[in-house]
Amino acid sequence: MTQHPIPYLFLRGGTSRGPYFNAADLPKDRDHLAQVLISVVGAGNPRNIDGIGGGTAVTTKVAMLSRSDDPAADIDYFFAQVGVEEAEVDFSPTCGNILVGVGPAAIEMGLVPARDGVTPVRIRAVNTGALIEAEVQTPGGAVRYDGDVAIDGVPGTAAPVTLNFMEVTGSRTGKFFPTGNPVDEIDGVQVSCVDVAMPMMIARASDFGITGHETAEELDADKALFARMEALRLEAGRRMGLGDVTRSVVPKIGLISAPRAGGHFAVRYFMPWNTHPTVAVTGSQCLAACALAPGTVAEGLVRPIGPSPVNVVIEHPMGTMEVRVKYDTDPFAFVSAGVTRTARLIARGELLVPAAVWENA
Template sequence: MQDEQRSVRCTLMRGGTSKGLYFNAEDLPAPGPARDALLKALVGSEDLLQIDGLGGSRLVTAKLAIVGRSSRPDADVDYTYGIVPPGRGMVVFTSNCGNISSAVGPYAIDRGLVEATEPITQVRIFNTNTRKVLVAHVPVAGGRARVQGELAIPGVPGTGAEIFMEYSATTGAKTGQVFPTGRVVDRIELQDGRVIEATLGDVANPCAFVRAADVDCEGPVLQLPDKVDADPRLIELLKEIRGKAALLMGLASDWREAETQSPALPLMVVVAPPHDYQDAQGRKVRREDTDLQARLVFYNRCHESMAGTGSICIAAMSCVPGTIVQQAASGAAEGRLRIGHPLGAMEVVREMAKGGSELNPKFVRLGIRRTARRLMEGDAFYPATVLEAHQ
C-alpha cells in the first residue's frame, strides 16, 4: 500500500509582524498548477480556520516564501512571496510582503544559500513578484543569522536583532511608475455620486491612499481593525475605491472585477493626521510619537498592524508635496516617518535623492528595521492525492 501522505522540507519563520512557511525552491515543483496545489494544501486554502493546514487563519499567518540561489549578477537569492487567503481556495503571487521579506535574508544564510560574513551580511534579494531588488542587512554570528538584540517593533513581543531592509530600488514595483496615472492626486467618482480624492502610488507595492475624513471613519482617531472589519458599509466603500484605483493603475480591466483580476493590489490605505489613541492592546500611543495615523486594508480586511511594503509606500508618498499622505504628515521631520498603526508606532527611514522629479522621485535611503526568528524546521505533510492529478 502506498503512503497516503508525502512531505516537503520547510521552515516556519516570523518575519516582522507576519509569519509564514519558507521553502527552498529546489524542494518544490516548478511554478505551475502542481506547485500551486501543493502550497494550497500545505497552508490550507478551503476553510477560514485553515484547520487542515499550517496557516493560522489570519492573513498575516497565511503567507509563504520560496527562496533559491539567483543567477542574476545583481542578486544573491531569488524570492517569491505567496499568500493563501483563508477560505478563498487560491494562492496569490501578485504582490510582495515587506514583513515576510525581512526573514528571507536570515533563511538564506541559515540554509547555506548565502555565505555568512560577520558582523553584517548583506543579502541582495530579487523579488520575483515585483521584479525588484531588495537588500537585507542581516547581523550574523558563528555563521548564522543572529536572533537576540535590542530592537523592539510594535506587534512583536520582546526584542530581537535588527535587520535593515532597503527598498530604495523598488519604485514603480508593479506598474513601472511611482505615479501610474501621472498625477499626485486623482479624483475617483463613486456610485453614489460622491467624488473622493486619492493618491495612487507604486513604491514596494502599489497603494491607494484616501483621507479618513473622506470615507467617514475618522473621529479623530482611526478605528481599530475589529471595528473596521465589522463595518460592512465602510468595507464596501473601500472595496469600490480600491477597484476603481486598480482600473486607473492598469491592474484591472473593470473595477467590478478587481476582486478576481487583482485581489491583492493595490493595497488600500486610510490616513489621518497624528492624534493620541489607544492601540489594539489598550496601550496609549501619543500624538507626539507619530507623524500620521494609517490603516491598511487588504483582501477586504484591516491589517492587524502595518504591512512592510505598505509602510514603504506611505513613507515614499510622504516625501512628495501635495499627496494625500504628505498632507496628513505635514509635520514629519526629515529622514524618518513614524506611522501610527493598530499595534503602535513604526518608523520608516526615508531620504529623497536630488535630481528626481515630483512624479518620478528617487531615494537615497528608503527602508524599515525588522526582526525575524526561525520558529520550526522540519517536514510538512500533505495528502498524496494532491499531486496525483498533475503527474
C-alpha cells in the same frame, strides 16, 4: 505513501509568519504549485484547520527561495499570498514582512554562506523585480535571533534585521503616479494612486466616515466600509493599469489621518479585504512616499517632515513604524527606503501534503 514530505522552515518575519521553502523542493508548474500551497496552508477554511495557516491574511503567507542568476542578487525570493477562507493563491504581490525572514532563512538553508558578525544578503523580489539588501546578525557564523530590538505588534525583543530597498518606484506599473495624477477623484472621493514598493490606493480616513484611529477589530466589523473601499479599489486598479483586480490583493488600501502619538501621520492599512494589525513593510514605503510627494491626499494631514535623509514615523493600530527615506525635492523623486525589523525561526522539519495533491494537482 499517502503523503508527500516537503522540507521547510517556519519563521516570523516582522509582523507576519509562514513557511519558507527551498524552491527546488516545490513544483515548478504554477497551477500545481498553487494547489500544493493551498494544502500547506489549509486555505478554504476560516481556521485553516487542515494546514498551518493561522486564519488571517498575515499568517497565510509563503516564501520560496532559490539562488539567483541575477548578478545583482544572491537570492531570489518568490512570494505567495494564500487565501484564508478561499482556496486560492495570489502570486502578484510581494510582502515586506515575510521578506524580513528571507535573509535568515537563506543562511539557514545553506543558500548563502554566513560571515562572522553581519552577513549581507542581496535579495531579488521575483514578484516585483525589486532589489533589497538584508543585513543579518551572524556572530560566529550562525544566525542570531535574540536581541534588544522591539517592533510594535510583536511581543518581546529580538536581533535586528536591516532592509535597504533600492529601485522601489514604479514596482508594478513603472510610474510613481500610475494614473499620471497626484490626486484622482473616484465616485466623489479623492484618492492618490501611488506605486512605490507596493501599488496602493491612499485616501483620507475622514472621507470614509472614520477617524483613522479605530482598532483593526472595529474596522473589520464595518462591512459597509469595506464595500465602499472595494468599489473604489476596483476602479483605482483599472486606472493604474492593473486590469481587473477583483481577485487580486493589489492595489492595497491605506486610509490616512492626522497623528495623535507623535508620528508624522496615522494609517489604517487594508490587505485589502481585512485590516492589517500594523502596517506592511512595502506599504509603509508607499505611504511615506505619498506623505512626502507634493499635491497628494496627504497634504494638510502630515506633520512636517525634515530634509533627506529622514525617518518617517507612521502610527498604526499597535504602535508605530519608522521608515528611513532618501528623497530629492527639485524635482521630487523618491530615492530609497530602509527599515529595521526582526525575525525568528520558530520551527524546522517537514511539511506533509496529501500524495493526491502532490501527484495529481
